[in-house]
Amino acid sequence: MNMDCARVLVVDDEPMNLVIIGEFLAETQFEVDAVESGEAAWQALNGDRSFDLVLLDRMMPGIDGMEILRRIKAESRLSDLPVIMQTAAATPNQVREGLQAGAHYYLTKPFEQGALLAIMRSALEGRRNAKSLRARLQTEQNVTPLFRRGGYELRTLEEAQSLASYLAQLCPQPETAAMGLTELIINAVEHGNLGVSYQEKAVLKLEDRWAEEIARRLALPENRDKRVTVDFVRDDKVIAFTVRDQGRGFDWQRYLDFDPERAFDPNGRGIALARSLAFASLSYVGSGSQVTAVVALSAAAEPSE
Numbered sequence: 001m002n003m004d005c006a007r008v009l010v011v012d013d014e015p016m017n018l019v020i021i022g023e024f025l026a027e028t029q030f031e032v033d034a035v036e037s038g039e040a041a042w043q044a045l046n047g048d049r050s051f052d053l054v055l056l057d058r059m060m061p062g063i064d065g066m067e068i069l070r071r072i073k074a075e076s077r078l079s080d081l082p083v084i085m086q087t088a089a090a091t092p093n094q095v096r097e098g099l100q101a102g103a104h105y106y107l108t109k110p111f112e113q114g115a116l117l118a119i120m121r122s123a124l125e126g127r128r129n130a131k132s133l134r135a136r137l138q139t140e141q142n143v144t145p146l147f148r149r150g151g152y153e154l155r156t157l158e159e160a161q162s163l164a165s166y167l168a169q170l171c172p173q174p175e176t177a178a179m180g181l182t183e184l185i186i187n188a189v190e191h192g193n194l195g196v197s198y199q200e201k202a203v204l205k206l207e208d209r210w211a212e213e214i215a216r217r218l219a220l221p222e223n224r225d226k227r228v229t230v231d232f233v234r235d236d237k238v239i240a241f242t243v244r245d246q247g248r249g250f251d252w253q254r255y256l257d258f259d260p261e262r263a264f265d266p267n268g269r270g271i272a273l274a275r276s277l278a279f280a281s282l283s284y285v286g287s288g289s290q291v292t293a294v295v296a297l298s299a300a301a302e303p304s305e
Contacts, residue, residue: 006052006124007031011041011068012086013060017109021055024113030120038063042071045078053123055107058087058098066101073102080130082123086111095260104273106263115264118206122266129161133178136165151231155193156218160185163230170232170239171295180278183270184243184291185228190214192245192289193226198268205266234297238280242292249287256282 008030012018018034025032033049035041038060045051054072058065065085072078085103087094095106105123107116147170154163164185168178190196194217196204204210217223226246233240255271262268275282280296 005029005031007033007049008053008055008120009041009044009051010034010055011036011038011060011065012057013037014057017057021116024116028117037061038065038068041068045072051081052127053120054081054083055120056083056085056103058085058094066098069098069101069103080127082127084119084123092260095263096258099258099260099263104258104263104269105266108264114206118208118266119264121208122205129182130179132161133165133168133182134175136162136178147234149231149233151229153227153229154185155189155227157186157189157214160189160228167230167232167241170234172297176278177295180274180293181230181241183274184241184293185230187270188228188243188245188247188289188291191250192247193228194218194223195247198250201267202265237298238294238296240292240294242290244290247289249289252284252288252291 008025010018010021010032012021012034013036015036018036022032022034033044033051035044039062041054041056042063045054054068056065056068065087069083069085072081072083082105083103084105084107085098086107086109087098088109098106104126105119107119152163152167154160161182164181165174165178168174168181171177190201191198194214196213196217201210204213228246229244231242252271255268256275258269258272258276271282274293278295279293281294282291283294284291
């Protein structure tokens, strides 16, 4: 999917807001459909056109944004559709409600063009990566379930994605495991070995320079020999993946759960998503340069509530 040519459904009951968003996107190649109500949005989503992204106003009369969001995530045909919630309702509880319902991207009104484009690119990139993982899982050579342990080294983001999809085949739900492993291994490359901070990544995403900066840092002499190691050990009940990088670590405690204050950034949701969706447990050691993710292989291994 070419992110610049994506089709976007914009939903807002204020005509002026639709005009402003239209102006922000006028010089891009995004194809925009705009509607003024939740009822019209749901009709559009069930029509002949398919969409790559929804930019959704939260507070509307009739069917509001939260109801549309819940319907999207409950419909298997639409559930992977990224939703950006744009709202003036930005209290922590309101943001948390939206995050729990599946809106992992937020914009607070009024917003600037640069912030809108950065969040849109991040949302579309997330969907593209998920589709790429599914494609990899369909084409990867099968990993034999007889493997009880193994170890790997990697250096680049491309290698991280390939290894994650390969190892995910050991798990009962490969697609979910691939998503979680990809987040952890990429985090080890970019934040661990390459030293990209959360704040730096946010700026790079806003300026659309993230990929360029990763390539630059990979080529630096001090980074050329750095590797991320990924080991796994399995028994009849669980498989444990341990990811280690050669960085100084990071404040990992902040990223284990969805934080309403970070919902408006173009990055920072990967570890929380991985922890909540992919693993039975996720444990960092010390400064955060080592993490172990456990996948349950049987119902008996599921963590108790």
